[in-house]
Amino acid sequence: MAIVAAKNSKLNKRLVVMLAVGFIFCNALIAQKEPQYTQYMYNIGSFNPGYVASTETAEIIGLYRAQWISLPGAPKTIRFGTNIPFSNEKMGMGFNVVSDQLGPSTQTFIDLAYAYQFNISENAKLSFGMDVGGALLNIDFSKGTFENPGEPILNRETIQEFYPTIGAGLFLYGIDTWYLGASIPNFLGESVYDQDTAMVIEDKMQLNFIGGYVFEFSESLKFKPAFLINYIGGAPLNTNLSANFLINDQFTLGASYRFGNAVSGLAGFQLGGGTFMGYSYDYNTNGLGQFNSGSHEFILKFYLGKGGNGSNKKSNNRKLKGKPKQIDSPRFF
Numbered sequence: 001m002a003i004v005a006a007k008n009s010k011l012n013k014r015l016v017v018m019l020a021v022g023f024i025f026c027n028a029l030i031a032q033k034e035p036q037y038t039q040y041m042y043n044i045g046s047f048n049p050g051y052v053a054s055t056e057t058a059e060i061i062g063l064y065r066a067q068w069i070s071l072p073g074a075p076k077t078i079r080f081g082t083n084i085p086f087s088n089e090k091m092g093m094g095f096n097v098v099s100d101q102l103g104p105s106t107q108t109f110i111d112l113a114y115a116y117q118f119n120i121s122e123n124a125k126l127s128f129g130m131d132v133g134g135a136l137l138n139i140d141f142s143k144g145t146f147e148n149p150g151e152p153i154l155n156r157e158t159i160q161e162f163y164p165t166i167g168a169g170l171f172l173y174g175i176d177t178w179y180l181g182a183s184i185p186n187f188l189g190e191s192v193y194d195q196d197t198a199m200v201i202e203d204k205m206q207l208n209f210i211g212g213y214v215f216e217f218s219e220s221l222k223f224k225p226a227f228l229i230n231y232i233g234g235a236p237l238n239t240n241l242s243a244n245f246l247i248n249d250q251f252t253l254g255a256s257y258r259f260g261n262a263v264s265g266l267a268g269f270q271l272g273g274g275t276f277m278g279y280s281y282d283y284n285t286n287g288l289g290q291f292n293s294g295s296h297e298f299i300l301k302f303y304l305g306k307g308g309n310g311s312n313k314k315s316n317n318r319k320l321k322g323k324p325k326q327i328d329s330p331r332f333f
Contacts, residue, residue, distance in 0.1 A: 038280040048183035049129030050171030053092035053115035057305040068292035073103035127171040222246040276301040
């Protein structure tokens with residue numbers, strides 16, 4: 001009897017995991033259309049093209065995220081991006097390649113961004129950006145077992161579709177201490193899919209709102225809270241709050257909370273001149289926590305050109321005792 005009970009227990013646990021994976025797959029394709037990031041404060045150019053004109057030096061960013069470790073079919077995201085400001089300090093360009101894998105589906109986004117910024121006051125600027133590109137959707141049902149005879153699409157072994165994307169973003173920031181942003185990664189909705197594909201992914205418009213502020217406690221300690229809110233029609237708000245401490249302009253330690261989803265720890269380190277490495281670990285606070293070993297996210301940023309120390313220095317021509325002062329701008333950039 002004990003052996004039978006143990007087998008039934010294993011079977012029930014396996015069934016629960018399978019149901020959880022199926023639920024995740026069906027809902028994540030709708031509610032998590034854009035890739036999810038915990039270190040969003042270092043990755044703004046991925047979802048807001050208005051950001052690309054705000055950097056003083058060129059940036060190269062690489063990111064890898066493995067979500068819900070040990071859960072079959074869990075999301076994995078790889079991003080490569082660049083942000084390149086023009087010499088006139090008014091314009092910038094960005095380039096992004098993002099591969100987002102979830103279960104049998106992989107979406108690869110490629111886009112080119114352009115932004116123009118202008119002064120709205122002595123210490124604040126507003127940047128407007130647009131990005132144009134496309135996404136390749138690949139669904140390979142041979143990667144799993146899918147039984148749903150009522151859906152004719154599941155009788156197809158693979159699906160490959162390419163669709164265009166057009167996005168835009170606003171980025172308002174103070175030179176030293178704060179920023180606010182709003183963006184829509186893709187204005188094109190359900191009409192870009194054929195009838196079959198629409199049965200798998202419902203591509204609704206997503207809105208992103210981001211903001212952050214820097215409190216300078218001392219020359220060696222700064223406190224940096226930030227938020228990111230994602231909105232998709234018909235889905236709950238995805239709200240992220242984070243709080244980081246910047247120590248000696250080199251070490252970053254903090255925590256993040258995604259409402260109803262996960263709590264995270266963050267750490268970052270400035271590797272010499274021009275290189276930053278960040279890491280975050282998420283622990284699910286919802287029912288999924290018992291089925292996975294958390295989520296890992298790594299980011300590596302290279303700052304090219306003048307200033308390249310990762311602090312994104314901005315000179316605002318302030319003077320201290322008759323001498324120009326170079327101001328470090330410890331924003332989440």
